[in-house]
Amino acid sequence: MNIWAPRASASTTQSAALAVAAVVMLVPAYTLPVMHLGILGQHSADTTIFSGVVQLWQQGLGGLAAIVFTASFLVPLLKLLGLAWLLLAANREKFRRRRPRLLTRIYGAVDFIGRWSMLDVFLVAFLCGAVQFGQLASVQPRPGVAAFGAVVLLTMLATHRFDPRLLWVDVPATPRTT
C-alpha cells in the first residue's frame, strides 16, 4: 500500500493532469492551421505547423526548418515522454530505485527545453503584428496557434508542478555535508 504525503500526492496528480491535458491539446495543435497568410495576387493559404516546416525546407532553408521542426515537434513530444517517465518513476518504486540520478537529469533536461517550444507562438505573434498591409498582405492567427500555445504552457506548468525530490525518497540522505 502506498502511503503518500499529501504534498507529494498533489504534486504528481497535478503534474499528471496537466500533462494529460497537454497530450489532448497536441491533436488540434498539429492538425489545425496556426496562421493565415494572404498576399495580393497570390494564393492565400492557411498554414499548419507541419506545412510551415515544409515551406521552409522548400525555400532551401533546411537549417531553419530543422530548428522549427525540433522546437515544434520534437521538444513537445520529448517533454511529454520525459514527464510520463518521471511520473511513472515517482509512483512506482521499481522504476526510480535504480537510477534517481538519471531521472533527475531527465527532469533537468525537460525543465530546460520546455521554453523553446514557444518559438512558434512568438513567430506567429510577430507575423500577425507585423504583416498588416490591408488588402496587400496580411497574416492572421488561426485556432491551431492557441492549441499549440496551450500545449507549451501546460507542459511547462506540469514540469513546474512536478517535485523531483519524489525520485529520491528511497535513497537515504547523507549527513549534512559541506
Next chain:
Amino acid sequence: MQPDEPFVTCPLCGQTHAAPFLKPGQRASCVRCGSLLAEAGHLGPQAPLVFACTGLVLAVPALLLPFVTLSKFGKERTVLLTDGFLGFWTHGFAPFGAAVLIAGTIAPFGLLGLLAALYVLGKRNPAPALLPRLRHWAHQVEYWAMPEVQILGVLVAFFKLGSVVNVTIGPGLYCYGGSSLFTLMAWRSFKLRPRERRPFRAAAVATS
C-alpha cells in the same frame, strides 16, 4: 562567494549542505544528485548589478524604438516590440497575446528589476523576510522569461517574410537583443540560492 545563510538545500533531491565559501570560478554541486548548487563568477561582486542595470537601460529603447520596418508595394510599416502581443489581441487571441507579452517583455524586464533590487537591498540589510521573498519571485519570473526564444522566433520570421515583404531591422531589435543578453548574464552571475521548494515530508512516503 560568501553565503547568505548557513545551509543550502538541493531543490532537486532535498539534500542539505553547509553553505560553501566559493572562490571566483568555483562551483558547488550537490553530493547526492550532482546538480549545480552555487557558482562564483570571475567578474567581481558588482558584475550582476552592472549587467542588470545595463539590461534595464537597454530595455527602454527596446520598447520605444522600431523593432523592424516592413515595406510592400511602397507602403511602409514600423513594428514595435509589443506589436506581437497586439497582433494576437486584435484578432481575438487575447490570452495568448498576454502570454507573449509576459514571456517576451514583462518577465525579462521584470527579472532585471528584481535582480537589481536584490543586489541593492542585499547591501542595506532590509527586513529579514524581504530578500527570500524577492529571491522566490526572481526564480518564478525567470521560469517564464523567454527573450532568447522570442529573438529566435523573430529571426525565423525574417526568413519567412523575405519572400513576402522587404524587412529592415530597427534599433529596437538590437537593444532587445542586448537587453536579453544582459538578462542572461545577470541571472548566471547573480549570487542566488537554488530554487526554493516547500518542505517535503519525504519520511511520510513509504511502501509496505
